[in-house]
Amino acid sequence: MATTTTPARTQSDRSMEMRQKLIAATIQSLIDKGYARTTAVEVCARAGVTRGALFHHFESLPALIAVALSDTYDRLLLESCPSETDTTIEQWITWAWSRVSQREFKAVIEIWLASRNDPDSTADIQPAIERYKAIFTPSEHNVLFKRFGSDKKAGAFYRLAAETMFGLALGRATNPDGAALDHEAIVLDQLRAYAREIDAQ
Numbered sequence: 001m002a003t004t005t006t007p008a009r010t011q012s013d014r015s016m017e018m019r020q021k022l023i024a025a026t027i028q029s030l031i032d033k034g035y036a037r038t039t040a041v042e043v044c045a046r047a048g049v050t051r052g053a054l055f056h057h058f059e060s061l062p063a064l065i066a067v068a069l070s071d072t073y074d075r076l077l078l079e080s081c082p083s084e085t086d087t088t089i090e091q092w093i094t095w096a097w098s099r100v101s102q103r104e105f106k107a108v109i110e111i112w113l114a115s116r117n118d119p120d121s122t123a124d125i126q127p128a129i130e131r132y133k134a135i136f137t138p139s140e141h142n143v144l145f146k147r148f149g150s151d152k153k154a155g156a157f158y159r160l161a162a163e164t165m166f167g168l169a170l171g172r173a174t175n176p177d178g179a180a181l182d183h184e185a186i187v188l189d190q191l192r193a194y195a196r197e198i199d200a201q
Contacts, residue, residue: 019057019067021047026068030107035114038065062124069111069125072104073132082143089154090195092147093161097188100165101180106173109166136162154198161191 025046029038040061058064076099115122134140138148148158171181
């Protein structure tokens with residue numbers, strides 16, 4: 001009877017596994033501890049690796065945080081982004097809230113707040129923040145532009161809806177265990193109702 005052998009893991013495989021372990025530990029620390037307490041020591045303890053391993057794979061802690069931010073953006077906002085054929089604004093609200101209400105989005109919020117409150121210490125993270133601004137900017141994002149870019153009323157509503165959902169996500173982030181806010185459903189129902197009015201025009 002023929003036997004199969006598992007291919008040996010390459011150095012590249014091991015390196016990728018270590019990087020992913022550090023990225024996951026960083027995201028979890030940002031969620032649990034916040035930006036200020038996401039230190040190299042904390043991340044390494046969560047990942048079960050030495051500080052030497054961290055600095056072997058990443059130039060610095062901010063460099064690791066920048067990669068963790070990009071990883072979170074990609075998984076939450078890019079990999080599941082609706083197609084350009086799904087054109088209703090109500091559909092966009094449903095999709096956007098399903099993304100920013102995820103527990104992992106708290107890591108993004110923590111980095112955003114830190115970059116605003118302490119720009120000097122987060123300078124290395126700014127390029128990652130800037131690179132993904134297009135996700136939330138209709139003029140730079142084809143799907144958003146198709147929904148909002150050519151109509152002033154729709155564009156204004158986009159800003160209202162986006163800022164409202166970011167606010168709800170921030171509220172969740174400050175709640176124990178990230179629990180939903182009591183008024184979430186009412187606010188989202190109002191956004192969807194307004195969206196249906198614009199879609200019907």
